[in-house]
Amino acid sequence: MPVTHVTHDLDARTLTIHAEFAAPIERVWAVYADPRQLERVWGPPGYPSTFVDHDLSEGGRMNYYMTSPEGERFYAYWTVTGVDGPAGFTFDDGFALDEDFTPNPDMPVSSNAFSFTEADGRTRATYVGTYADTESLQKVLDMGAVEGSTQAINQIDDLVAA
Amino acid sequence: MNETEDEDRADAWFHALADRTRRDILRRVLAGEHSVSTLAQSYDMSFAAVQKHVAVLERAGLLTKRRQGREALASGDVAAVRSVGAMLTDLEALWRGRISRMDELFAEEATATHTDNQKD
Numbered sequence: 001m002p003v004t005h006v007t008h009d010l011d012a013r014t015l016t017i018h019a020e021f022a023a024p025i026e027r028v029w030a031v032y033a034d035p036r037q038l039e040r041v042w043g044p045p046g047y048p049s050t051f052v053d054h055d056l057s058e059g060g061r062m063n064y065y066m067t068s069p070e071g072e073r074f075y076a077y078w079t080v081t082g083v084d085g086p087a088g089f090t091f092d093d094g095f096a097l098d099e100d101f102t103p104n105p106d107m108p109v110s111s112n113a114f115s116f117t118e119a120d121g122r123t124r125a126t127y128v129g130t131y132a133d134t135e136s137l138q139k140v141l142d143m144g145a146v147e148g149s150t151q152a153i154n155q156i157d158d159l160v161a162a
Numbered sequence: 163m164n165e166t167e168d169e170d171r172a173d174a175w176f177h178a179l180a181d182r183t184r185r186d187i188l189r190r191v192l193a194g195e196h197s198v199s200t201l202a203q204s205y206d207m208s209f210a211a212v213q214k215h216v217a218v219l220e221r222a223g224l225l226t227k228r229r230q231g232r233e234a235l236a237s238g239d240v241a242a243v244r245s246v247g248a249m250l251t252d253l254e255a256l257w258r259g260r261i262s263r264m265d266e267l268f269a270e271e272a273t274a275t276h277t278d279n280q281k282d
Contacts, residue, residue: 010250015253017258041260044256129257
């Protein structure tokens with residue numbers, strides 16, 4: 001399993017995931033530098049992502065949408081805040097109002113830091129995502145674009161709400 | 163900040179929700195209190211087996227039990243399910259998915275390269 005360690009900081013609403021890939025750092029970086037590759041890994045199963053704009057440079061925008069199984073589109077964007085390829089980059093991830101990718105002020109923005117180091121042809125990756133408050137976290141999950149245990153939890157929420 | 167405790171909790175959640183029967187039990191008890199014996203009747207397994215599933219959910223902090231006479235009554239802990247920890251656990255699942263899709267991508271390429279080399 002590529003995931004080696006996971007940390008939850010409840011007070012700071014931060015999730016840190018460490019992973020190790022059987023690929024050199026340039027190969028890992030290429031996933032983020034190439035929108036077609038990024039699309040293959042970003043959206044959860046059933047919610048393919050499409051990157052419309054892809055500017056991985058400081059101040060650049062990455063505009064994308066995820067399509068639900070029902071065909072509904074969720075528009076989102078990254079504002080790239082720093083790039084040090086292939087060692088890593090930082091960005092703010094937010095939701096957009098529509099296909100013009102105007103940021104939705106009512107939706108939360110998370111700050112993210114991805115960093116990579118290479119050792120013996122393998123790459124260690126550290127992913128850190130931070131949410132401003134509990135409500136932000138809930139809203140992100142409410143977008144429905146989450147896999148794994150979430151499916152169970154969403155069904156539970158529906159049941160409780162019913 | 164007690165990191166170990168949070169991780170233990172996340173482990174317990176993942177373990178508890180990794181089982182279909184336990185997810186089903188949790189759905190039922192979140193909708194309302196159920197006696198363990200009523201729950202047991204819903205599944206094609208022994209009372210002891212259902213009791214064991216209930217205990218796993220209880221240890222994960224997703225379910226609470228109280229006694230009423232001879233009955234053990236179980237209810238889901240909605241607050242726990244919706245807590246920040248649970249949300250971070252959800253996000254963790256999303257990130258784990260992304261990471262494993264990258265891993266698969268690299269593995270496919272490694273296989274393709276290997277096959278190409280064999281052809282040469």
